[in-house]
Amino acid sequence: MSFASILAQLLNGLAGASSLFMVAAGLSLIFGVTRVVNFAHGSLYMLGLYVAYSTVEFLGRTPLGFWGAIVVATIVIGALGALIEIAILRRIYRAPELFQLLATFAVVLVIKDVALAIWGAEELVGPRAPGLSRTVEIMGRRVPQYDLALIVIAPLLLLGLWLALTRTRWGALVRAATQDREMVGALGVDERKLFTGVFFVGAALAGLGGALQLPREPANLGLDLAVIADAFVVTVVGGLGSIPGAFIAAILIGVVKAFCIALGTQSVLGLEISFSKLTLVVEFLVMAIVLVVRPYGLLGRPPAQQRAVGEITTLPNMPDWRRWLPFVALLALIPFAAPDDRYLLVLLTDIAILSLFAVSLHVLMGPSGMVSFGHAAYFGVAAYAAAILMRKVQLPMEVAVAVAPFVAGAVALVYGWFCVRLSGVYLAMLTLAFAQITWSVIFQWDSLTGGSNGLTGVWPPAWLADKRVYFWLTLVLCALGIGLLWRMLFSPFGYALRAGRDSPLRAEAIGIDVRRLQWFAFALAGAFAGLGGALFAFSKGSISPELASIAQSTDALVMVLLGGVETITGPIAGAAIFTWLKDELARRTEYWRSVFGLVILALVLLFPQGVVGGLAMLWRRVRPAS
Amino acid sequence: MLKRRQVVVAATALAAVSGGRAPFAQQGPIRIGELNSYKNFPAFLEPYKKGWELAVEEFNKAGGALGRPIEIVSRDDGGTPADAVRVAEELLSRERVAFLVGTFPSNVGLAVSDFAKQRKTLFIAAEPLSDKIVWDQGHRYTYRLRASTYMQTAMLIPDAVKLKKKRWAIVFPNYEYGQSATAAFKKLLKAQQADVEFVTEQATPLGRIEAGAVAQAIADAKPDAIFSSLFGPDLAKFVREGNSRELFKGREVFNLLAGEPEYLDPLKEETPKGWYVTGYPWNEIKTPSHQKFLDAYQAKFKDYPRLGSVVGYATIQSTVAAIRKAGSLDQEKLVDAMSGLTHDTPFGSITYRAIDNQSTMGAYVGQIDVKDGKGVMVNWRYVDGKDALPPDDEVRKMRPAN
Amino acid sequence: MSAPVLEVAGLAKAFGGVRAVDDVSFTVVAGELLAMIGPNGAGKSTCFNMLNGQLSADAGAVRLLGRDVLGMKPRAIWRLGVGRTFQITATFTSMTVRENVQMALLSHRHGLGSLLSRASARHRNEADALLGRVGMREQGDRVCGVLAYGDLKRVELAVALANDPKLLLMDEPTAGMAPKERIELMALAASLAREREVAVLFTEHDMDVVFAHADRIIVLDRGRLIAQGEPAAVRADPQVQAVYLGSGAMFGHEVPA
Structure with a gap:
């Protein structure tokens, strides 16, 4: 030049x-x-x-x-x-x-x-x-x-x-x-x-x-x-x-950016590197590097402790599996109640998977105090891992679904190591940066991931081809996943995470290595998001980079917030409301996007604690009167 | 504001019924599932929708198919494969549509195509340009209407070869369409002109081109000619920055799709003169088929058609022709009927090739110019799709044997 | 006199040229209550934060039961048997009083890696016993976020005792409390320390509290240790009087017998 x-x-x-x-x-x-x-x-x-x-x-x-x-x-x-x-x-x-x-x-x-x-x-x-x-x-x-x-x-x-x-x-x-x-x-x-x-x-x-x-x-x-x-x-x-x-x-x-464009394609050590293609993600690379080196940005300062004094964010009681089992069983009966409605099953399968996805994000956001703007990375990575394992490595689908969460967990373990060193919005943005980098790798790696088109032909084997059977499988696995995550929240490990969120000072002073626990939680949440991603891939038959996109991450964030971040069941309600509402509105109205937005706004103003949070508060208010 | 497409279309059908001739038997209408990324690509898909609405109205006035009216059940597919597959399932199992048509982006088209294969249901991919839809990932149940990326690129090759330019710069939106267009262009040009040299390749993120820097980088590479597959806002930005920096002075530029009204019209007086493009000179085509379409379209919508309008219109023509030929709504019969199906469109007669399920719908190739402050196509000619496809044995090699 | 639990020698820390702590040495023995006093900015908090590992030191040594702990992380120092309460209470506000103590017990017993057992069922009786000792047993099921300040201080004391500490560091244990509460809390801390043979180092502004309970006193001024000894001797020290002159804090009111 x-x-x-x-x-x-x-x-x-x-x-x-x-x-x-x-x-x-x-x-x-x-x-x-x-x-x-x-x-x-x-x-x-x-x-x-x-x-x-x-x-x-x-x-x-x-x-x-x-x-x-x-x-x-x-x-x-x-x-x-x-x-x-x-x-x-x-x-x-x-x-x-x-x-x-x-x-x-x-x-x-x-x-x-x-x-x-x-x-x-x-x-x-x-x-x-x-x-x-x-x-x-x-x-x-x-x-x-x-x-x-x-x-x-x-x-x-x-x-x-x-x-x-x-x-x-x-x-x-x-x-x-x-x-x-x-x-x-x-x-x-x-x-x-x-x-x-x-x-x-x-x-x-x-x-x-x-x-x-x-x-x-x-x-x-x-x-x-x-x-x-x-x-x-x-x-x-x-x-x-x-x-x-x-x-x-x-x-x-x-x-x-301008210099990436100017460099175009260059040969570095015998390797053809297209700096031009790098413009897809270069800002996120810059951000990742800056945040790893300077956790508060170039000129930022560590914020004062943000959690206001007197703000109480308790966790409700642990959900009792005996109470939830009949509910899950009831859901499992739906295919018999509406035998011809394959579509209902598809929608319910989506909701089940997204519930697990949202709950896994909630584990980070709520009790661990780590907001992730890039949770879709693990969802997407697992979806791709599962699809590639089946299509290219020729593993049985069952094995692919079992392995994929571990791949997602491993990726989360790597990303998490950097992320847990940060806090607040900086942490969230680093997760976003990693997610975007992941997305761009998936997007560009044609030979492995199919590039922007994604991969097709990701169908489950014959015994799962029936939508009902696939729904049951999804329901059982997602319920189990959610159950395990909830159980974890009330275990000593989950409590220790909350301890780290409530008061890092006190947690450290009683011997808790907050960062290490957060790191582990990060990987765990990634792995469970990954289980959702793998199930999602086979329920759709095809996958594309959108699964790891900002939009997918944002959806999960919206689900958790909509349901109520300070509740346990909120993420599930959020996932259900979000998915069902979007689907229903997109079918019924041309300007579905704005109607969807207005409905969310109404819910936001009506339930500033999230839908479940709001309802729980109403219930508490009503109950003593009766 | 809350317009229900279904209701509108049904009402149109009803109006046609009560219009006096009552041509239909006492069966319900034939329901066709249509899905598209309306909210993601409104510039193309709003005219597209008008196109199919017009066609449905005309066919129903003329007696529909199998003695029944056509009803389109249209859905927004959310622009992602995952949502689209769900919508497709809804159309099939809840709305009980006969088969599926539509889709715009390649990844959605491929996902729905794969879904159609799984469900053994006919799918007419109206718009997605990806070559893979009929080749690498082609199968019995999916047919594609529009001229593919490869075809449109191939249509520009003769002019490119004629110019004998040695140094080429390439700029493309960084996703499958742009990548395929670039690959096809390089391969085809190299085959006919061995000494050609590609001096720079700019892959720009879709919708986020840094046009000034890209124009500068291309100028610095000192090419004789430029091949671009940009469209939409990226194209407009590139044109403006290139014009400012005199990038296009003394250089020939080829740009896929830039003659389509959707992408040409916004450029107005900025339209770069002399670019070679594929497109749709709607106000200059004088064939009877097109004239009839144009008159009806303008009468109904008080607006001129875009390319999307033609695609939407022709999609329904294919739909009806297939049903009539099959004489039934049986999937296998419909799919068999599609194979080799020939019918008229505003662009003239097209055939869905038996060899790869690709239609021979062509495109208009020409140059662009400014007239009264608006971009127009000049020196244009219609290139039939069948002349822009690779030899049959090559096609057979690309298409899996199922 | 038994071997010192805590030995501080030549401890120093400077912030941008200002010597916040300058060559400070002292010891605390088991069962002893040592008060660290001094006017604002004397370096008490800095000194405290170096002792439990929150701050690094520029020079000097800190030995806990003969072991050098300088440069260790707070959580490692805690594991060696150092309990701590903070000037502004630090508790887990989303948990109940009992759960706060249970967390410390769980951590002490290395039980935090458990993913599937129920935290609130672990070490419950032990937690209740500790809470009983600080008079908070009845409030075990209340959420910490709603407690009165004085009660929070008691919870912190229970938490600090959960790992059977050899040394208790209490930074302004009675700050922000009513006078009557202060005396009660300090009396409680003193009796617990003596009963469990814990060495206690505390900082305090309230001289009533200091002279009522401290076995010995060390006085810091501008980072330097200017006096140490029995309360009566420290009170009589002219240098200490000079430092406190004008503030009136030390001689403003009578010390109760």
Whole structure:
């Protein structure tokens, strides 16, 4: 590579980093102050771009029209963010940690459908920036003027934010809240106003980031999810709550991407390496490396103990298997009650498997205090392991299903070793990074995994071909798996995990090696997720990389939160409600995604402790009266 | 807002019945299961849906098949193989549809195809382009309507060979479609032009292309020509950055699918002139079959058709033709009827080849240009699918013997 | 006098040039209550955290029953027989009082690897006995998260005794409690220590508590040990008086007999 092309690619990377920085800064600000993991941040970015497009079409393609549109989009999206805070999130701040993520997940679904209804399905290519539509020649390379403008705008914005945060009273409050949320209340500040304000600013930054992409990126419905992952990565790599950190991280990732593209395919030690293909996952590789080396990101600081004093999260009593056995037996009888309804069996099989998947995640999230954003990795790895063992190694399906969980467990053991060294959102993001790396390996390894197409012909042997028999097998194995996991939660091992979550200080002081237990729990949860994955593969007959995707991980997260993270049976209820509802709505309505989102929102507002948590609370309230 | 597709279609059928001619026997309609990733690929699939709605309406007015109206039971397949297989099961066992049609992404198409094989049920894959559907993973029960990745790539080869360009750069979305297109292009071009050199290959993540850096990297490789299989937002981004950086100046560019209205129209005045593409010049095709389709479509929807509309329309034509030929809804008879089935489509007559279950539906090949601030296809010609397929013995080798 | 349970020699720790603990040496013997006092910022907590392994030391030695424990992790030091209570109580808030003690017992008996037995059924009687000793037996089924602060301190004491410690480290054991409770808790700790022959090292702000129960006192100021000895001698030490002058903490009120 010549110096000129290195310089040109550096500029590309910097220009690409500009919008990413704005989105990530907004996300970081919101998380820092409110502790809300705003899943809808990418949607706000997308809307920013759409709104800017419509506004410029309305105002005309003049400099005034263009920059006016950017301002309008920024303000509109800021207001929308404030509205989301006031209408939804404000009502659920008291809910368990991460519960707000569920609400923002629902918002994503709604916004996507609304955007489809308003702007249609085709992508909308915006105008070039008037006055900045040409290129500048730098060392023989043509660099768009607008790219240069973006490279200037980002540091200016950083400066502005930095001044606002360090020189104003509002900024002081934001910083105080980021460091210690309790303190703000003690300072006698109206927390509500502060939170709404932060949401306005954070959302406006997302909107601005989107709007500024108008000349570079067509407005389209895929932007929300494409951006949110990158924004999370940048935020975490930079260090949560650190705006300069986000700036450095955005540049780091933008530049690394540009250079991967510039390198193309290179021969390293006789090995052909396609750096271009690496762009699929390079941001997650960067994040994994940064987090392993710096557990709180580049400029982040260890957070103050986040579990608020006086917050009680007890575990209900251990479920009695004698009470659950009749229920499982009843389920097993369904094939006799509806002998012709194969579909019902397929749906129930799905629910059983996803219940096990969700329960295995819950073991990590609830009692162990480790949130995983990448639990699908183990589900997917096991599904592939089972399929490959049967199709390529020619092992019997029964053996493949038995071995696959161990493969998943082994992978979890490796990933877990790194993850348990972190905590909170950092830990969650490292699990996500590993999951994405896993996904990309599956996605790229054509000869073994079938690449993006996946593998077909993963059918069970003759004795299981009958859907009823397969359902029974699944039901028994999943019930057993769930039973074992529950039993484990109430064993000394499970208690020790909870001990580590409740008070790491005390746990250490009574001789508990919290990290080692967490590591083991991580592998165990991975293995049980793997059992689900293996059963899933054979129930569908085909598998694809989606099984290890962010979407699959998010589904599990949503199931656990929906059911209630502080309950035992919540994940099962969550899995059932989620699967059944999605299926039912997708069948009945065209705009099923937004209806699905609205139903989740309603459940979130009705049951801030999750559905099972909420019902249990109602029951407790009613019972003494009777 | 909560539109029930089923109800709408049934109502259409009912309206046709009460329209006076009452052509149907007192049996219920023939139910066909249709599944597609409507929410994931709306740009293509909304017009697709209009296409099949139009066809269903027309056929039912004309008496349906076997004396019964056609009813489409349509579902969103969620865009993932796992969901799609569940939806397919629902269509078969709960909705009791006669057989399955549809799907868009390759992995979903392959999964549903495998499911159809397992259930010994006819599946007409309408859109997925993967070559594997009829070749590597082909089987008796799955037929595919659209020209595959290989076919569309092959259609561009003659023009590419003619230009005698030596240094080629390739850019493709990094998943099966882009990978197959690249592999096919390299193989076919190399076969006809031994001195060709591929100077860079850019694999971009679907929907997340870093267009500026990619354009720059390609320019740095100093190619004479570029082969791209980008589409949608990735294509639009690449075109804009390439235009800005004068990447396309003095270079020939070939881009699969870029002439399809779904992907061409959003480019508007940005449309790069002179690119060789496959596509669908809807307003210039004057054949009677197409004219009839065009008039009916515009009358019904007050909108022009996209390629998806043609695919949706032709899918139903295949469906009805198969039922009529089979004279029954028996799976084996239907599958046998599909083999070698010939019928008319807006693109002219097509045949489902007995050798590999691939239809001979072709595509329009030409160049693109800007007219009145809009992208259009020029110098186009229709390439029949049968002329873009490999020799029979090669096909036999690829297709498993079952 | 028996061999010391804890021997600290030349312990030192600096934070960015500030000598938080500077050449501190002392010993504690079995059954003895040693109070560590000093004004805020004297280095008491730093010293404490080095003793149980939470902080590394720059120099010096810490010997437990003759064994060098400096640089060991807190959990390893605990296994050698060191119980600890914290200035701000640290209990497992989602568990019951009894379960908190059971956890310590389970850990002591290496029983945490069990995946299938029921934790709440293990060592139940023993836990109840310990709770009975600190007067918390009746509250065994209550969740720690809802307990009053004073009760939590008692639970911590029971937890700290679960591994039959040779040494008990109590950091501000009575902080945040009402005066009457303080005396009661300290009296309890003192009687337990004597009955079980446990060496106790505690820090304390409340001089009433210190002079009522400490067998000996060591005084830290700006990281240095400025005095040690019997309570009466320490009280009479002019250097100690100088340090405490102005704060009034030591002589503000009469010491009860």
